Amino acid sequence: MEEAIRSSMLTKRFGSVTAVNGLDLLVKKGTIFGLVGPDGAGKTTTIRMLCGILLPDEGEAFVGGYNTVAQGERLKEYIGYMPQRFSLYGDLTVMENLEFYAEIYQVPRQVRREKIKKLLAFSNLTAHVGKLADQLSGGMKQKLALSCNLIHTPAYLFLDEPTTGVDPVARREFWKILFGLKNQGTTIFVSTPYMDEAERCDEVGLMYNGNIMRLDKPENMIMGFERELLSVSVDNIFKARDYAGELPYVEDVYIYGEELHIIADDFKYARDRLVLDFKDKKITTFDIKKISPSLEDVFITSVREMKKGIGGKQGD
Numbered sequence: 001m002e003e004a005i006r007s008s009m010l011t012k013r014f015g016s017v018t019a020v021n022g023l024d025l026l027v028k029k030g031t032i033f034g035l036v037g038p039d040g041a042g043k044t045t046t047i048r049m050l051c052g053i054l055l056p057d058e059g060e061a062f063v064g065g066y067n068t069v070a071q072g073e074r075l076k077e078y079i080g081y082m083p084q085r086f087s088l089y090g091d092l093t094v095m096e097n098l099e100f101y102a103e104i105y106q107v108p109r110q111v112r113r114e115k116i117k118k119l120l121a122f123s124n125l126t127a128h129v130g131k132l133a134d135q136l137s138g139g140m141k142q143k144l145a146l147s148c149n150l151i152h153t154p155a156y157l158f159l160d161e162p163t164t165g166v167d168p169v170a171r172r173e174f175w176k177i178l179f180g181l182k183n184q185g186t187t188i189f190v191s192t193p194y195m196d197e198a199e200r201c202d203e204v205g206l207m208y209n210g211n212i213m214r215l216d217k218p219e220n221m222i223m224g225f226e227r228e229l230l231s232v233s234v235d236n237i238f239k240a241r242d243y244a245g246e247l248p249y250v251e252d253v254y255i256y257g258e259e260l261h262i263i264a265d266d267f268k269y270a271r272d273r274l275v276l277d278f279k280d281k282k283i284t285t286f287d288i289k290k291i292s293p294s295l296e297d298v299f300i301t302s303v304r305e306m307k308k309g310i311g312g313k314q315g316d
């Protein structure tokens with residue numbers, strides 16, 4: 001296994017807030033690592049430390065063998081970093097933006113044209129070279145931003161929520177590009193709020209309150225979900241959610257799309273009792289069935305357990 005990214009006890013504090021708390025990570029070369037977690041979990045701070053932009057208070061990290069602090073300048077040649085709000089120049093065209101970043105990254109002039117041509121083809125932007133960046137759709141803007149970050153052919157790519165706010169079709173297309181990069185050997189470290197994207201990563205870390213609470217392949221996380229999960233369709237979802245939360249045989253309950261997801265020890269017992277208990281409360285049950293968990297179920301329940309663990313109040 002060739003190591004690409006490693007951190008040990010990486011810590012960052014902002015005043016009394018510990019944004020990242022003793023993070024130990026290991027990402028293999030040529031893989032996609034996904035960092036998932038609620039707002040404020042510490043994802044951006046982690047990425048910024050790994051890119052050598054933010055100094056850790058404790059611990060250390062290495063990317064491609066380079067120490068992110070002591071060799072931070074050297075490291076910049078090998079990494080691409082796309083922050084949540086990457087600045088494209090709206091009044092420059094697609095081509096001009098790429099040329100601008102080629103200049104910034106000092107891409108040798110003799111290879112610039114060829115490199116830009118390849119990136120445009122790779123990201124399906126060839127037909128739009130003359131358009132102003134401001135006139136592109138959200139998905140195209142993100143692809144252009146990614147292309148600008150790939151102009152110097154980085155071996156390690158850090159993407160902070162690169163597809164937030166982008167429509168599902170454009171998100172899929174963006175991920176096709178990421179898979180293409182992975183196949184060429186690029187290591188990708190990406191934070192995302194989308195579970196379908198997390199499922200596409202080789203490994204996923206669930207971050208909460210500055211800690212990685214779980215770290216595994218997505219399929220292992222799903223397999224490790226050992227409780228019974230019920231999907232329940234009712235006429236009054238909020239009333240049903242609040243009531244189910246008080247029932248002794250219900251371990252957890254949350255709203256999942258149009259349905260209630262209920263976790264219990266014993267499916268048959270919970271199903272039979274729920275229908276009766278809901279009826280008593282004048283809640284009509286349209287459908288109730290056992291389902292396999294998705295990665296989203298794993299994350300929702302993990303975060304809820306963590307919140308309970310630290311005495312926090314549960315949300316949805």
Ligand SMILES: Nc1ncnc2c1ncn2[C@@H]1O[C@H](COP(=O)(O)OP(=O)(O)OP(=O)(O)O)[C@@H](O)[C@H]1O
Pocket residue numbers: 014017018019037038039040041042043044045046
């Ligand atoms: N420059 C800063 N000054 C003070 N506090 C900060 C700073 N940057 C981050 N924090 C705090 O550190 C914690 C982690 O923030 P961070 O931005 O890393 O989380 P995140 O998981 O990326 O969330 P989001 O997706 O909302 O950006 C939060 O409590 C945040 O308020």
